Amino acid sequence: MIAVKKRVVNELGEEIDQAQDDFADRLFTLESENGVGGEFEVVANKVLDEEIILDSKKYILSKTDKKGIIEYGNEYFVEISGYREDELIGQPHNIIRHPDMPKVVFKLLWKRIQNRENIVAVVKNLAKDGRYYWVMTEFEIKIDKITNEITGYFAYRKAAPRKAIEQIAPLYKKLLDIEKASGLEGSQKYLAALLEAEHKTYDQFIDEVTGRNSGMMKLWFMAMKKFFS
Numbered sequence: 001m002i003a004v005k006k007r008v009v010n011e012l013g014e015e016i017d018q019a020q021d022d023f024a025d026r027l028f029t030l031e032s033e034n035g036v037g038g039e040f041e042v043v044a045n046k047v048l049d050e051e052i053i054l055d056s057k058k059y060i061l062s063k064t065d066k067k068g069i070i071e072y073g074n075e076y077f078v079e080i081s082g083y084r085e086d087e088l089i090g091q092p093h094n095i096i097r098h099p100d101m102p103k104v105v106f107k108l109l110w111k112r113i114q115n116r117e118n119i120v121a122v123v124k125n126l127a128k129d130g131r132y133y134w135v136m137t138e139f140e141i142k143i144d145k146i147t148n149e150i151t152g153y154f155a156y157r158k159a160a161p162r163k164a165i166e167q168i169a170p171l172y173k174k175l176l177d178i179e180k181a182s183g184l185e186g187s188q189k190y191l192a193a194l195l196e197a198e199h200k201t202y203d204q205f206i207d208e209v210t211g212r213n214s215g216m217m218k219l220w221f222m223a224m225k226k227f228f229s
């Protein structure tokens with residue numbers, strides 16, 4: 001099986017964009033000739049500076065196994081991600097990872113969910129066509145009642161509030177710059193120092209930034225979890 005994954009940032013200029021489009025066309029031809037899920041499995045990602053504005057009344061739901069392999073996605077997830085359902089199922093969730101996301105957020109996310117705790121995360125995701133969308137995510141940990149082991153995770157997402165994006169986007173950029181210069185350790189230290197200076201935990205910070213503590217947001221996520229469990 002040949003797997004080709006291409007991520008190109010459009011800041012590199014028009015010439016690169018053109019080459020990228022040619023590349024995408026070639027991949028499409030390969031894909032049509034060989035059939036999806038056949039001998040060739042091809043994913044082409046480009047990155048565009050274009051936002052997909054989410055419907056604030058809709059939610060994006062996905063379920064993964066304990067390793068983060070997608071097992072289910074609701075209709076809105078399929079629609080917004082731009083992938084077909086069968087392109088998502090069986091893929092690692094980083095299929096929609098955006099290169100603007102700092103690693104430190106995912107490190108924290110995994111640490112918390114593996115510890116069987118929820119975390120609220122504001123995430124910039126990458127759609128198949130290269131556009132992005134911001135979500136606010138919460139998790140539910142699925143545990144086998146007999147073995148008491150984690151069997152998988154649910155992620156419930158809503159459009160991130162605009163005010164939250166305005167505060168989070170520059171912070172993520174800073175964290176990413178630090179990661180490029182001094183690795184994950186650097187961004188972890190920066191985030192810890194920032195929270196300490198503000199006398200806040202990560203949860204307090206995120207609740208404040210997203211307005212999740214305002215009640216409505218909390219109720220919404222609780223209702224979603226109840227509905228799907």
Ligand SMILES: Cc1cc2nc3c(=O)[nH]c(=O)nc-3n(C[C@H](O)[C@H](O)[C@H](O)COP(=O)(O)O)c2cc1C
Pocket residue numbers: 062063064067068092093094095096097098101103106123125153154155
């Ligand atoms: C239930 C669940 C949902 C996830 N949702 C997303 C998501 O929407 N976007 C994303 O980039 N990563 C998501 N992740 C995290 C990915 O598994 C992965 O850690 C992340 O994309 C970073 O990729 P990397 O580890 O290859 O750097 C999710 C993980 C789980 C368990």
